[in-house]
Amino acid sequence: SGYLETLVDHVEELPPKWRRAIHTMQTQSSRMEALITDLILLSKIETGEHTVDQVPTDVEVMLNQIRNDAKALSGEKGHQIDIQITDQRLLQGDSSQLRSAFSNLIFNAVKYTPAGGQITVIWTTNRDGAHLTVKDTGIGIDPVHIPRLTERFYRADPSRHQGTGGTGLGLAIVKHVLINHDGHLEIQSNLGEGSRFICHFPKERLVERPPESTAG
Template identity: 50%
Template sequence: MNRNSRSAVVRRLLLLVSGCLLLGLITGEYAWALVIGLAVHLGWTLRQSLRLHRWLQDHQPDEAPPDAYGLWGEVFDSIYHLQRRNERARGRLQAVIDRVQESTAALRDAVIMLDSQGNLEWWNQAAETLLGLKTPQDSGQAITNLVRDPRFVEYFERSQYQEPLELPSPMGGNRRLQFNITQYGNSEHLMLVRDITRLHQLEQMRKDFVANVSHELRTPLTVITGYLETLLDNVESVNPRWLRPLQQMQQQGGRMQSLLNDLLLLAKLEATDYPSDNQPVALEPLLQAIVADAQVLSGSHAHNLSLEAEPGLRIKGSESELRSALSNLVFNAVKYTPDDGDIHIRCWSDGEGVHVSVRDNGPGIEARHLPRLTERFYRVDSSRASHTGGTGLGLAIAKHVLMRHRGHLQVQSRPGHGSTFICHFAPAQIARRA
């Protein structure tokens, strides 16, 4: 209310009181005159309130407010202007929402909005094509009732969406889909589904090529290394000048065989999503055997290896694959830890699952290398890797083994403070204790 409005209200009240006093002077009843005046004013105020109430309830979108004067006229006008501003703002917001929905509907990727319980709220046309959703029958349905693959159900309920999930399309055929879920607002979900069939086919071609080439190279390499062993076994009949070249050839042949074996193992791991020989594996004796092998590998380097394992702990999976993954981590610690260094292996369980850690006090790894450690042939230090004779595939094998066992690998390291590699297995992988 501005100053002029306040002045007008004061003047009207003064006029009303003056009229009441004048009436009291004429009649001699000042009290009754004031009561009658105030009652008239109150009745007029109640009438304006009722008019405002009826207008707010029954008015049409463009209907003007009732005619009034004074303070109530300003109230009617202010409410009317406020409603018009709100309608314009609502129109702008609705236009933005319509544009967002139109642009989202035009995407080739499926966009699906879910509530906090995982029930469908909205989706675009691509979701109907890729997932077979139907409008409006599926509105309010749980997404796990429509995408029933057990891997998706586990992925959605676990609520760990850092990595996308790749699955065959529920519509059948050879289509391959990638699911990305993001939580926002009040634990609501935004799910993006991409058709990655072409990328999957290219990746499969690469895997097949590597597997076929590795398989085909094994036969000629076996012949070459066989003849080299024969020549070195009869070293007395060989010209001394050829002794060192033959030894180097045998050494490099051994490296090539190790490389081919690792490539074939990777191809085998990538061929299926879950181990075929899925049996309870006792971790304590498995780690004890790996530590014994690591002590032999350490030899004269005199590393201090220690094992702390929770007794009777077992997980479901393939013993040979788990041995390969865990031994790669332990053997890497032996290779890259200086002489007399400490290597500690620990195995324990808690509410988040089973964990196996390998900690050393070696040179450590810079932070910029950590995201790429599990890539094939990635070298933190090529000179150090060639000195240890590694193939560059050990951590890639460990990563794939853990993925097949519903786990993941965590790396903690700082230069000069050693490294810790932790294998995390989901609670669903725990088998009953021995």
């Protein structure tokens, strides 16, 4: 990977016939790095090697940070990414794991929503607990695939994944993060009608915000 980066930096000095090959190798190298990173993270989460740190997490601050990254990922595609917060309480859990789960869902929405599409992230609560909803106006998923989407490497339609750079592990990571936080993932989607991914957390994981603390 390091050698490829050096070659790409000087690609104009290479014969034209090599330029495409170098760029292709770098793309595949980056994908393998991402795959290894996700496999290590998923392995730690599944085996319990990564102990869940029980600390109050400010979901609003975290979502705003992820939205900034999602806007960068969107780039010229110009997705509209809105965040709606209806409860200021904090979520007890591991902020690193929660960030991985939430960012996977939001980045997926960006990847599978056509340019100019709408992505809405909603954090709300009711008597059953707390719920994070990521809703998009994307390509949607045939409901027949939904029961298997959280399996490692499962592809609802491989042809749709070729240009996204995904590892096929994102939803598996989300599933196991939620299990570690006594929650579960709900998926609602139809082809051509967008998707809705909902993370459900039990009410016991909600904690009051300290009086001196305010949302960023």
